[in-house]
Amino acid sequence: MIEVLPGDIDRAINDDHVLLDQLFRRLETGQGDRRILADQVVYRISMHLAAEEQILDPVFDEPAVTDRLTAGSVGELIKRGRDTRQRIKEAAAEIDRSRPGNLDFEEALNHLIADVRRQAAEQEGTLLPALRATVGPQRMAELGAQFTAAKYRAPTHPHPQTPNTSRSSRLLGGPAALVDRLRDRTSGRRGWFATDASGLLEPQSQALLDVFAALGPRPTEILEPAEARRQPTLSDAVARIRTARGDLEEREPVDxxxxxxxxxxxxxxxxxxxxxxxxxxxxxxxxxxxxxxxxxxxxxxxxxxxxxxxxxxxxxxxxxxxxxxxxxxxxxxxxxxxxxxxxxxxxxxxxxxxxxxxxxxxxxxxxxxxxxxxxxxxxxxxxxxxxxxxxxxxxxxxxxxxxxxxxxxxxxxxxxxxxxxxxxxxxxxxxxxxxxxxxxxxxxxxxxxxxxxxxxxxxxxxxxxxxxxxxxxxxxxxxxxxxxxxxxxxxxxxxxxxxxxxxxxxxxxxxxxxxxxxxxxxxxxxxxxxxxxx
Incomplete structure (x- = not known):
């Protein structure tokens, strides 16, 4: 039997960490488009941290959980994790407003990568296994669904000035998210989130995914199925390219x-x-x-x-x-x-x-x-x-x-x-x-x-x-x-x-x-x- 299941909060957090670490590796090795990679990091980090604040922090503050987990090293990790999260927000904000190659950008990126990796190791090595042992598999599944819903509502830019509490995140996150999405749309940044910025694709495939990303799909993994089915598809991107080059046929004809x-x-x-x-x-x-x-x-x-x-x-x-x-x-x-x-x-x-x-x-x-x-x-x-x-x-x-x-x-x-x-x-x-x-x-x-x-x-x-x-x-x-x-x-x-x-x-x-x-x-x-x- 598989203990950690798709949809559980520990799987969702691990998936985010693994994806982010691949973006980090590309940034560290100079692979791909540095600006787009950095924007993808900021976008995903912002949603992830907001969901942690709104879902994970209140669980650790529950009396039944607090009694078992806040003593000793686990309690210290919980406190340190909240401090680390604030530093990650501040670094992400600097990356968001600076240009690649700028000293402030590069220093902030190095700090962010180090902090995220350290926090991932602590969460996945100690905190999340301890939480699972305390609340059980059914609660981990429920928290996973709540975590996904929180990411859906979350801001897409960091807001380090917001108090680092669950209540503040819930109250201020909604308005901030609306402003962020408008900002992403008007700046064109929204058109970068869904592309592949690794630099590994052949030119035609890269162009196709860039057109797809410009259609503005949201991350499937934060959507409900009904909304996911309404998102733009690669077929829509193909149609956009064919229209732009003046193809007479909308699709390949058959008898x-x-x-x-x-x-x-x-x-x-x-x-x-x-x-x-x-x-x-x-x-x-x-x-x-x-x-x-x-x-x-x-x-x-x-x-x-x-x-x-x-x-x-x-x-x-x-x-x-x-x-x-x-x-x-x-x-x-x-x-x-x-x-x-x-x-x-x-x-x-x-x-x-x-x-x-x-x-x-x-x-x-x-x-x-x-x-x-x-x-x-x-x-x-x-x-x-x-x-x-x-x-x-x-x-x-x-x-x-x-x-x-x-x-x-x-x-x-x-x-x-x-x-x-x-x-x-x-x-x-x-x-x-x-x-x-x-x-x-x-x-x-x-x-x-x-x-x-x-x-x-x-x-x-x-x-x-x-x-x-x-x-x-x-x-x-x-x-x-x-x-x-x-x-x-x-x-x-x-x-x-x-x-x-x-x-x-x-x-x-x-x-x-x-x-x-x-x-x-x-x-x-x-x-x-x-x-x-x-």
Whole structure:
């Protein structure tokens, strides 16, 4: 059982610390855009400290907690932490008003980094474990929700002149937050918070994320799901770029798109069919089942419309996108059950929509990649026919994010480490769900993966999911599953459907289409050397 769960206050604080430390490392090594990195630090530090004041301080002041924690070294750490927080605010204010390279800026930055790191070590090493032992896991979850809500209301600039108390923070934080957001909007600073300032992205990807950030999305991890679904997306950024360069087509044309419904586990389940132009073979078209990303919480058939269109045209196949249910309204395993039901229906009835039931593959991005594997596992265990190929595009294969890319890409965009915890909190509300074999794919014994269809696994550098995707590709190989692992440096999560503005996405789509063509038309050898009699 996982003790600290997504959504708990100690996980939320740790996620913030890890993300901030990656920003610090880039500032220390001269990597990336120094002004934007510093503004991102100030923005996140300001919200984090306000939430600590409003949520953490009152808990430590509760009599039941005070009696157990304020004696001895723990009590001293609590007092010292409040003093340190004031120094961090003052340093952040100096960074906010000074220019990089200025002596005051650089000295304030050095002091802030040292204080934040020391406080993170004390909080995570002593204070938060002691608090958990005192108040219990249920209270830590409740405090986590309150901490997130406080960040949502918090100022986005430091206000060191405000008294360092919970009551003052609550009373003055709201008006200050309104002023700060107006200030961010008029200064253009708001357009920097959601970009990737690491300097690691290739130019087109950087330009796309800069346009996305200029649309002003707020951090997903501080929002309620309904508001998160209304935020600007990368698809909106693509549309902005295409409009600016005068593209005549709003989206890539296909012959036709239509929706229909089947009986699903939770009622009517919508499937969207994309049909390529001038393709009507006698035996029906090959079929690609497509499962969109979105962490089981956000995303829709409309926001992930570009990938089905691209693969439909490139491979000249039917693409069927599954409108699976979303959490938290429908938590795990609702989405997995929907995908399994849709896949079974298509394996039996693809002919009804002009498809060939004998030529079906399955593809998914991120959460969709997880469900593609889980579906194949369930079909195999039931002795049913399997898709010919799994296309796993930066798949979720674990909820563990404490090392590797969960750390070095913690500050990435459009997906960062705190967002992964936010998705998991909403999609898997009970602890045992996180260890379910349909979710924790990396925890499965290698022999449990044997007999799965061949797989294309695609990973990218600037993605917290990078290492778990790579590790899963290795485990599939160890189980005897043919695997083509494709990796791209300098590219962010969610790039795959952005072929209209990213050359690397167009190339990745071509690679995937070539592998699909091989399994759908087994008359030769694929680029990966797989036998074609699948």
């Amino acid at each position: 036709s798109v239509f929706d229909f419904a089947i009986d699903g586990p939770g009622g009517q389940l919508t499937l969207r069919v994309y049909r390529p132009t001038s393709a009507s073979p006698a035996g029906g078209l090959p079929v690609l089942i497509y499962l969109n990303a979105g962490g089981w919480v956000v995303g829709s058939l409309d926001t992930y419309d570009a990938t089905p269109r691209a693969l439909c045209n490139k491979e000249r196949c039917l693409v069927v996108a599954v409108d699976y249910r979303h959490a938290p309204e429908h938590p795990f395993p609702a989405a997995h059950d929907d995908v399994l039901a849709a896949t079974r229906w298509l394996l039996d009835n693809a002919g009804e929509i002009g498809g060939d039931p004998g030529r079906i593959a399955i593809a998914g991005e991120a959460a969709g990649g997880n469900m593609a594997v889980a579906t194949c596992l369930q079909l195999r265990d039931a002795g049913q026919r399997l898709p010919l190929l799994q296309v796993l595009i930066y798949p979720v294969t674990s909820v563990t994010i404490d090392d590797g890319s969960g750390v070095d890409a913690a500050d990435a965009a459009p997906l960062n480490r705190p967002m992964l915890s936010w998705f998991a909190r909403h999609a898997f509300p009970r602890p045992e769900m996180l260890g379910d074999p349909r979710v924790a794919l990396l925890d499965l014994p290698v022999q449990r993966l044997a007999g799965l269809p061949p797989a294309v696994v695609l990973t990218v550098e600037r993605d917290p999911l990078r290492d778990q995707g790579q590790a899963f590709a290795q485990r599939l190989r160890a189980a005897g599953v043919p695997v083509e692992h494709i990796h791209y440096d300098g590219v962010p999560h969610e790039f795959f459907g952005m072929g209209a503005v990213l050359d690397v996405a167009e190339a990745a789509q071509d690679r995937v289409a070539a592998e699909l063509h091989t399994v759908f038309n087994p008359s030769g050898q694929s680029s990966s050397g797989w036998p074609t009699g699948l």
